[in-house]
Amino acid sequence: MKSPEDIQNEIIEEFTFLGDDREAMINYIMELGERLEPLKDSDKVEDNIIKGCQSKVWLISELKDGKVHFTADSNTSITKGLISLLIRVLNDRSPKEIIDTDLFFMEKIGMSNMIGSQRSNGFVSMIKKMKIFALAYQGQLQKE
């Protein structure tokens, strides 16, 4: 399995290929979102919501064989695409790996105005939530 760093570098390469074409970049992000593993409607409930100023994100996780599996969705196509990138980097890894991963790809692919400036876009809260899930699972594993 590739390391989170490798996958982030892959993502950066894909986006570098798109160059400065902002529209192409957004279209690509939305395409990625469409390929995201679907989240059951029954999981799109208040408890699983990460609220942002503009977009909503639903995120669930489960621990399988010591690895964390994430499933997520969003009510906006762009956020959904951005989520799919996060999941690509962090999915099915050990809690420790998730906690230790330094996420650097967002800055490099110039998504800052899609996430950073939109103060509380669900995306930023989502990173936090993924790490919190990982922390909780790590605690659980240590007890076992």
Place this chain on the structure above:
Amino acid sequence: MSKEKEIIQIDSIRKDFPVLSEIVHGKNLIYFDNAATTQKPKAVVEALNEYYYHDNSNIHRGAHTLADRATKAYEASRENLAKWFNAESSDQIIFTRGTTDGINLVAATFGKQFISEGDEIVLSTMEHHSNIVPWQMLCESVGAKIKVLPINEKGEIDLEKAEKVFTDKSKLLAVVHVSNALGTINPIPELTKMAREKGAKVLIDGAQSASHLDVDVQKLDCDFFVCSAHKMYGPTGLGVLYGKRDILEKMNPYQGGGEMIKEVDFEGTTYNELPFKFEAGTPNIADVIAFNAALKYLQSIGRDRIREYENDLKEYGRKRLSEIENLKFVGDADQKTAIFSFLLGNAHAFDVGMMLDAKGIAVRTGHHCTQPLMKHYGIEGTVRASLTFYNTREEIDILVESLIDIDKKLN
């Protein structure tokens, strides 16, 4: 020459706003976020430079030439604002940090003194959070209640229903002049009449009207009018509170400090006269002076011409946007400014906004700080294009083409 071009010298006006020549994502910037903040003409930036390079000094007390120059320029701005709003006198013009600050000032002074338990404050469904939260905070502390004027589907205050909202307990009507989220121009004279019949005072949130409508505070017969300089082509962090003299005089000061006092003794302090009673501390001198440059700039074009031109943009924009089959206006009042709030099919406003940005078009998306209004429509937010006199019909055409393209991708 097309009709709208005869109204103002649009090409030369656009050159007065350097930011309009920005290239965004390889495209010419189309700035349609004027309800959030307007761009600044060169004259405003030059006035700031001029002040800091040549006149910088504290005002109202220095015994030297620079202090005199700065004081004169500062007070000239107040004079011109009084003229702009047709205030009875310039000492009824108080400088604040902005519309929000102005409302908070009134809530903390007039509110605390004259609104008490059981009293009612009347707001409308379309208020900006800044004209809701300060009153809620006041209500919590004094035990007053908020009553809300309902609106119809077009985003207009329902006057028949409004009449029933006012009671003998109504102490204040605080209402937005032009809705930032919908562009609706509210019927202030009718509402003021209802408020007056019950003996209530009237505060008008003029953030979106101050530079787009011909605001005459005496004709409006309001007790308070608040607005922000940055939405009037002036600097950020500055605003104006106009008040009727008798009320301002009865009101306690907002903040204590220098400037606002007449005499200070440890036994007690006497307060300065209007407007200084409400301007504690060294004010935002540079921005106040630059604000006057913005006003003079608007005066040089002419308010009537600006209004006529913006009306033309509104009519043209409404017509062109209506041609997009999947576009649904949120609020389509008969009386409105060139603010268009809409949704595109089932597409999320945020996606539409980001895709427009990729095409160099700046709009705002979201709830526009009017969550109760969004709840009324049962939506989370809208896409809002807000236009002003440096925008053009051509830019509207590009917006429409872009939306048609985005609609194909998202719906």
